[in-house]
Amino acid sequence: MTAPTKPMQSTAADTPSAHSALHEPVITWFEDHARDLPWRRPEAGAWGVMVSEFMLQQTPVARVLPVYEQWMARWPRPADLAEEAPGEAVRAWGRLGYPRRALRLHGAALAITERHGGDVPAQHAQLLALPGIGEYTAAAVASFAYGQRHAVLDTNVRRVFARAVTGSQYPPNATTAAERKLARALLPEEERTAARWAAASMELGAVLCTARNENCGACPISGQCAWRLAGKPEHVGPPRRTQSYAGTDRQVRGKLLAVLRESPGPVPRAALERVWDDRIQRARALDGLVSDGLVEPLPGGLYRLPTGPPSGQKP
Template sequence: MDGLVLDWFRAHARDLPWRRPGTTPWGVLVSEFMLQQTPVARVEPIWLDWMTRWPTPSAFAAASRADVLRAWGKLGYPRRALRLHAAAAVIATEHGDAVPSDVDALEALPGVGSYTARAVLAFGYGRRAPVVDTNVRRVVARAVHGAGDAGPARTRADLADVDALLPDDDATAAVVSAGLMELGAVVCTARAPRCGDCPVIAVCAWQAAGRPAYDGPRKPAQGFAGTDRQVRGRLLDVLRAATDPVERAALDAAWSDAAQRDRCLHSLLVDGLAEQHDDGRFALPA
């Protein structure tokens, strides 16, 4: 199966900027933070801008949190930006401004978990590492186990499943890891898989079983309209657009439900995404 994925990826991989030759492990780490729950099309222009402005961890660590949050724009889940900022500071001060190249050191960085650590190893350093995201889990569930979807995450078992698919050679394994992710993202999709375009259809256990429907537990779909996420985003929009601290009235105008607005403003303050000055005005963190 790995050879089929390898050949297909080399012929059909999307031209994404963080995959291009010359991308540093730092560039890969930034892309992985940005791509969490965010579509590629939204990430690409912001990633390109960040690589120009902050080509190294130390350059990024020297930026203010306010500049970081403004540059994050509408990517969503802005706490990711602050975690990346904190990780950059650790890389700059404790790792000689070089992103670590082993799993333990990577997982010790703020905001870096099992997936991100292995993605940096594979895509930043060209190492053999089982990279497991939702797309990869779906490909493995179907092609290897004959199930319609993967169900709840099983970290050890998922890593073992993917590890078993990787060739021994570091460089080839890294490309196969990227290919498995790509296959799940553009062909073996959750709702409308394009099986006729799949390079592993001949060895796919799900196809052989007649493509049985998935009947296990599902993660509930997350809405957006009217949620606290939307309100927090509206409040942050006000702060990002202001060059100076704003009065409370400017935030009040951003959302009509006072109780929800107050709750969300409080959560932004607790999360370090906003701060209140002594005069009562609000701003992005310094």
């Protein structure tokens, strides 16, 4: 008998409507300020989006751009990459870093060719099953390339949410269940809007609300930012992990692989020994590269980039 006479007022912090005030200003800001990146153009297609996402895992946009262009010109479809030797992918990867990504991208192209008729799959679960694709990349490809509704939670979005919603300067070191829940709660209901929100919130963190600078003066949601309204309290909690590099196996692997990348054919062991003095560490790094499938040992103390069937990919 007592039908509600006034619209329901939602105040719960975990309902979409509670935060919908963020959507419009961020999406509008994005429409005006989005960078013109090649993988955002229609001609990039799902394969272009996927290639860019692999390259952008832990590598800045500016360094990805030239390699992306060369990659797409050489391998415009997954099948084009799939018929190459995996070592060619590693070579073309250049100095983007984390070259296992190149191997995984090659493996993903192979799987797409064999299992999906050469087309990048649109289903999140199918994307997730490909080598090198985790929760973030699966959501990103499904959202950016196919316009689907997914929570796309990368380091930029995590930082924006930490500040705007949670009120802290930085997100936790590792992604938490609470962050995923928040990302889902913030996702607009409508598919189209959700996809735009994903790209917009990420761009905001990438160009405006960065780790080193907040740029609140130019921020479309500074008026409702929890961190700013709290007076920008400094980061508390466990120190943010800083990665060392000099002297690590990673550095040695990088030097060894650089020699192989720059050589058109197999190189003798001596050429590799020249780049690092510590024999023990050098051997350990080389073994690691071989077991990762990034280097192929040949008889006679020769080494080269892999030519054979790519190892380390899901069957």
